[in-house]
Amino acid sequence: MMRTRPLKVALLGCGVVGSEVARIMTTHADDLAARIGAPVELAGVAVRRPDKVREGIDPALITTDATALVKRGDLDIVVEVIGGIEPARTLITTAFEHGASVVSANKALLAQDGAALHAAAEEHGKDLYYEAAVAGAIPLIRPLRESLAGDKVNRVLGIVNGTTNFILDKMDSTGAGYQEALDEATALGYAEADPTADVEGFDAAAKAAILAGIAFHTRVRLDDVYREGMTEVTAADFASAKEMGCTIKLLAICERAEDGRSVTARVHPAMIPLSHPLASVRGAYNAVFVESDASGQLMFYGPGAGGSPTASAVLGDLVAVGRNRLGGTTGPGESAYAALPVSPMGEVVTRYHISLDVADKPGVLAQVATVFAEHGVSIDTVRQQGKDGEASLVVVTHRASDAALGGTVEALRKLDTVRGVASIMRVEGE
Numbered sequence: 242m243m244r245t246r247p248l249k250v251a252l253l254g255c256g257v258v259g260s261e262v263a264r265i266m267t268t269h270a271d272d273l274a275a276r277i278g279a280p281v282e283l284a285g286v287a288v289r290r291p292d293k294v295r296e297g298i299d300p301a302l303i304t305t306d307a308t309a310l311v312k313r314g315d316l317d318i319v320v321e322v323i324g325g326i327e328p329a330r331t332l333i334t335t336a337f338e339h340g341a342s343v344v345s346a347n348k349a350l351l352a353q354d355g356a357a358l359h360a361a362a363e364e365h366g367k368d369l370y371y372e373a374a375v376a377g378a379i380p381l382i383r384p385l386r387e388s389l390a391g392d393k394v395n396r397v398l399g400i401v402n403g404t405t406n407f408i409l410d411k412m413d414s415t416g417a418g419y420q421e422a423l424d425e426a427t428a429l430g431y432a433e434a435d436p437t438a439d440v441e442g443f444d445a446a447a448k449a450a451i452l453a454g455i456a457f458h459t460r461v462r463l464d465d466v467y468r469e470g471m472t473e474v475t476a477a478d479f480a481s482a483k484e485m486g487c488t489i490k491l492l493a494i495c496e497r498a499e500d501g502r503s504v505t506a507r508v509h510p511a512m513i514p515l516s517h518p519l520a521s522v523r524g525a526y527n528a529v530f531v532e533s534d535a536s537g538q539l540m541f542y543g544p545g546a547g548g549s550p551t552a553s554a555v556l557g558d559l560v561a562v563g564r565n566r567l568g569g570t571t572g573p574g575e576s577a578y579a580a581l582p583v584s585p586m587g588e589v590v591t592r593y594h595i596s597l598d599v600a601d602k603p604g605v606l607a608q609v610a611t612v613f614a615e616h617g618v619s620i621d622t623v624r625q626q627g628k629d630g631e632a633s634l635v636v637v638t639h640r641a642s643d644a645a646l647g648g649t650v651e652a653l654r655k656l657d658t659v660r661g662v663a664s665i666m667r668v669e670g671e
């Protein structure tokens with residue numbers, strides 16, 4: 242039965258994503274109404290620049306007073322697509338206080354203050370949905386929170402930043418250096434004028450925090466996520482990766498410890514074998530690989546950014562929240578019952594690819610091997626290329642803790658025969 246009283250929706254932000262949300266709400270109005278069970282009505286749009294022409298939006302709905310909008314009291318759903326911490330956080334909690342549920346695309350806020358926002362939603366009996374906060378259009382939050390709720394997720398390995406994947410893919414396919422590939426990403430509109438959040442891994446770290454918390458039913462905040470950007474990755478690293486049958490990706494990796502008593506979350510560039518499904522994720526696409534007890538391996542793939550794909554995720558949440566509203570219920574809230582501690586990076590165990598510049602003379606290899614042995618790091622392969630008394634030594638290790646590897650590298654740097662540590666890269670996905 243269709244209810245005739247519409248669900249009133251306010252939009253906070255009308256940029257690339259918000260304008261697409263408004264457009265789809267209008268063009269797909271009949272389908273949305275049929276799927277929800279009531280029509281949805283755009284009741285107000287809060288913007289910073291009211292004079293900008295916004296096609297398809299009634300100018301009477303535009304306001305610069307987002308606070309007054311969320312305090313109206315007759316709203317059913319507030320869609321927050323302004324991003325950043327404030328004023329988004331205050332607007333969302335105010336919306337709950339005044340009776341609305343919230344759909345948000347705000348990864349930074351969810352990664353920093355997800356627990357408090359979930360608590361506020363629960364206190365007021367409202368929904369907080371945020372499928373669009375991680376990897377744009379790709380369904381991830383709902384599959385992890387609902388479809389896999391009966392399984393035990395052990396690992397989430399993802400390419401969750403399109404800008405950096407575009408840059409790394411360019412470096413891989415053309416042999417370009419980082420700066421050249423970044424310039425192309427900027428020219429094509431993939432990278433922002435200030436690319437720091439993407440290339441230094443902040444964006445991916447926020448997404449890793451959200452994914453880890455949901456996957457492991459525990460709280461993981463942005464500060465818990467170890468982060469390394471990808472600005473130091475070189476064409477030489479790609480050449481080394483190729484020799485190993487690998488490529489390099491900026492990965493968000495969330496893992497449950499083998500004993501199940503803790504979790505880790507990290508973002509850094511890593512080599513992955515070309516045979517791994519994530520290796521074939523090209524351009525600005527995102528993909529997330531999930532490993533769980535019962536399901537085995539799953540991969541979610543698609544566009545991780547952009548107005549339309551992100552709006553698709555927002556609209557999906559809008560339909561779900563609308564249905565809950567009509568049913569007089571709410572969807573799943575925060576599930577953090579496992580309360581697992583987040584271990585520091587030193588406890589992460591993985592393999593490493595280390596490239597050293599060394600003197601090419603008798604005993605150097607033995608010296609280097611001794612340092613690895615002294616730190617309990619087992620060597621898998623060694624490759625040496627020498628020229629004019631100098632050599633490049635590439636060591637690939639078996640699995641070792643990050644702390645042990647760190648100690649090894651520190652000791653290697655102190656050897657007279659080691660001229661420099663050219664690169665250290667983790668090897669994942671094996």
Ligand code: HSE
Nearest residue numbers: 401402403404545546
């Ligand atoms: N800047 C992000 C990316 C999209 O390049 O994937 C928004 O999270």
